[in-house]
Amino acid sequence: MDYSGWARSGRDGRVHPVTLGVDPAGLGSADWDACWQGGLPAVPTGGCVYGVALNHVDELAALGAALGEPPYKAPPKAPILYVKPSNTWSGPFADIVVPDGIDTVEVGASVALVFGRDTTRVRACSAWQHVEGLTLVADLSVPSPSFYRPPVRFKCLDGFCPIGPWVVQPHAALQSGSVTLEVRVDGSLLQSVSLHALVRDAAKLIEDISAFMTFRAGDVLMLGSGPGRPMVRPGQRVSVSCAGLGRLENRLIRVDASGSPAP
């Protein structure tokens, strides 16, 4: 089958349609260069990028009785939202610089919605009409065990949110959640997340969030990661992939005093 969607060219910064005859989850940077005239893709969208924490039933279950104890005191009621501001964005295949002093980075892989229309007070039954497509996000953070008030300095580091490589039109498997998201570090499969097991599916998230805040066309909403987030170190390569959605791959590096990549 053909896979279709669009990507933003890293060559001219413009959005171009993309049709691929192979499952794009297998494509690496050399394949993109070879099969797409846009060259390597850039971050495909320019809207606000929102994340949702604890939206996987197993992730919530892993907290167990702690949900009822301080500092949480009660299980969450509303979706738990956060922002990955534009300083955090990285393109597909980009090297991401890890600052000195940080040895381990946590990978919050997610399928993400890209809004096609401004979305305010929309019901779940019509929510998908507001979604232009889906893409992949690797939400990187300095590990923190707490969901109470995770420090922004752990979540919003420069470059710590690769997005892409492209935006794919919603298709039935994605809408029903019957797909699996996989995270590999240096080629080893470290996490598989079923999108069936979400606390709120995409349509319900849109209903509950747009009840009080507007998504603008181009905004991105991550559906959330699963339990057992992989850890990655500078020098390693992380890839997030999903059938039909492609593969988002990045390398974490250090930079030495002269500005060169450090070993």
Added chain:
Amino acid sequence: MKHARVIHQGTVQWAVEHDGRLRLANGLVVDETDVSWLPPLAPMPRPRTIIALGLNYADHAKELAFKAPDEPLIFTKTETALVGHRSTSRRPADVTFMHYECELTVVIGRTARRVRRDDAYDFVGGYTVANDYAIRDYLENYYRPNFRVKNRDGCTPLGPWLVDAADIPDPMKLDLRTFVNGTQTQSGNTRDMVFDIPFLIEYLTAFMTLEPGDLILTGTPEGLADTRPGDEVVTEIDRVGRLVNTIVADDEPVESHA
């Protein structure tokens, strides 16, 4: 100079303060009620980063039964929350406590990365006033303060003016005041911030790059009160501006009070 971004006769434009009135880009001088006020910010090519501070005045931390933090308590917001001067903000029907927060707001003027506090003011483009409403009923203990409390459409009035940084020689010595229906309910001075502006710019830019037009809402002093539909809430900071907002019930149509 004090800059405003307004809609006049259907056109979005910049204006400047002129003897208590507004001089539009085309030279026309009009009253402040002749225009619709937008947040005094230029559009950005990428989403605006909006940083806000929790518990950044020791007296306010005490009021909320917290001890002043050792490290800035930072949270983030998005532009959907912003509205201009003389706008309305909506109070949901089912809530018991919606409070204002008068905050000095820093508008970044230059790309800022790993800035030292001694140089921090070089990166400030100007200042404005924010009223960062919170709906306390919705507070939950996950990613505090959660978006349902703090990132609601139109619940962060901003303005009226963007005041050039050069016109505010000491931003750490400004009185802040809030009035509800003409009665003063909040007062403070920016000198009582736990973490001052140079510290915050150094702290933030150590890990994140800030761009021109990004905002830092620097927190609010003590003196919070519930506000109800029909209340006029004025948040005022010396030399920076007097920001007017009116609370409306959530089931009323959203409209400008200009």
